[in-house]
Amino acid sequence: xxxxxxxxxxxxxxxxxxxxxxxxxxxxxxxxxxxxxxxxxxxxxxxxxxxxxxxxxxxxxxxxxxxxxxxxxxxxxxxxxxxxxxxxxxxxxxxxxxxxxxxxxxxxxxxxxxxxxxxxxxxxxxxxxxxxxxxxxxxxxxxxxxxxxxxxxxxxxxxxxxxxxxxxxxx
Amino acid sequence: xxxxxxxxxxxxxxxxxxxxxxxxxxxxxxxxxxxxxxxxxxxxxxxxxxxxxxxxxxxxxxxxxxxxxxxxxxxxxxxxxxxxxxxxxxxxxxxxxxxxxxxxxxxxxxxxxxxxxxxxxxxxxxxxxxxxxxxxxxxxxxxxxxxxxxxxxxxxxxxxxxxxx
Numbered sequence: 001x002x003x004x005x006x007x008x009x010x011x012x013x014x015x016x017x018x019x020x021x022x023x024x025x026x027x028x029x030x031x032x033x034x035x036x037x038x039x040x041x042x043x044x045x046x047x048x049x050x051x052x053x054x055x056x057x058x059x060x061x062x063x064x065x066x067x068x069x070x071x072x073x074x075x076x077x078x079x080x081x082x083x084x085x086x087x088x089x090x091x092x093x094x095x096x097x098x099x100x101x102x103x104x105x106x107x108x109x110x111x112x113x114x115x116x117x118x119x120x121x122x123x124x125x126x127x128x129x130x131x132x133x134x135x136x137x138x139x140x141x142x143x144x145x146x147x148x149x150x151x152x153x154x155x156x157x158x159x160x161x162x163x164x165x166x167x168x169x170x171x
Numbered sequence: 172x173x174x175x176x177x178x179x180x181x182x183x184x185x186x187x188x189x190x191x192x193x194x195x196x197x198x199x200x201x202x203x204x205x206x207x208x209x210x211x212x213x214x215x216x217x218x219x220x221x222x223x224x225x226x227x228x229x230x231x232x233x234x235x236x237x238x239x240x241x242x243x244x245x246x247x248x249x250x251x252x253x254x255x256x257x258x259x260x261x262x263x264x265x266x267x268x269x270x271x272x273x274x275x276x277x278x279x280x281x282x283x284x285x286x287x288x289x290x291x292x293x294x295x296x297x298x299x300x301x302x303x304x305x306x307x308x309x310x311x312x313x314x315x316x317x318x319x320x321x322x323x324x325x326x327x328x329x330x331x332x333x334x335x336x
């Protein structure tokens with residue numbers, strides 16, 4: 001990933017970390033269930049079977065956490081890739097929910113207010129997108145995250161197949 | 172009503188709020204704040220595809236406008252019958268193309284984005300530049316809008332139509 005992000009992978013969960021100007025920014029995503037379903041189309045005349053294989057990309061939801069030291073607070077932004085590939089005029093990624101969460105705690109606190117962007121004022125939404133872009137979470141980042149996630153998912157898939165093969169073979 | 176900005180490209184770093192602020196001023200000057208408007212920022216590749224599809228010109232360009240209300244007379248605001256019709260349409264900004272032009276000409280990117288958006292907005296409102304008479308009318312409209320914008324912001328923006336005929 002460009003932008004000086006450190007990468008930490010635990011199983012299917014990956015975390016990117018960056019520190020800038022007194023802020024700690026993490027981006028967390030899980031490769032499980034990150035490949036959207038594709039619907040097979042009717043094969044065209046003359047088209048070979050192997051030409052129909054769609055390119056599978058992993059587009060995981062990702063959570064951006066921005067922690068400031070003074071005061072100690074973490075702003076959490078839940079981001080998604082567009083679900084519908086037909087929606088050609090949608091942003092490369094969107095912010096779905098925003099919330100303040102306790103710093104350092106992994107459990108989501110349901111009692112903290114969560115802002116949904118579904119009916120949010122567009123100007124405020126743009127402010128949030130610019131906020132993320134200023135911290136390196138922009139369209140380039142989102143594109144590179146897809147490449148990273150796809151590579152990680154493929155790696156785990158191969159590992160799973162190998163484990164499955166061993167498991168099935170052993171007596 | 173809503174001004175929706177979309178950024179579909181990753182070639183040029185873009186901040187939405189500076190663009191939004193300028194376009195909101197344009198909307199106020201044109202008295203079209205009650206209409207929905209879409210501003211979609213795209214790459215050369217994307218705008219070339221649109222240019223080829225809709226104008227049979229297989230080259231990138233700076234702006235393409237897709238009016239909601241077609242056949243508007245230049246200078247007349249739409250008169251919608253239903254709430255859903257309070258929509259001007261979409262302006263596609265070829266931000267990569269515009270940025271490259273700015274680099275070549277030593278111009279400020281957001282200033283030229285504003286001028287280009289003003290041009291696109293005029294197209295949504297029925298202005299054209301296919302004939303000399305149309306060009307003159309559109310040029311005068313853009314000049315008027317930008318003079319007012321310049322008065323508010325202290326900028327010195329000139330109409331895009333200046334070089335478009």
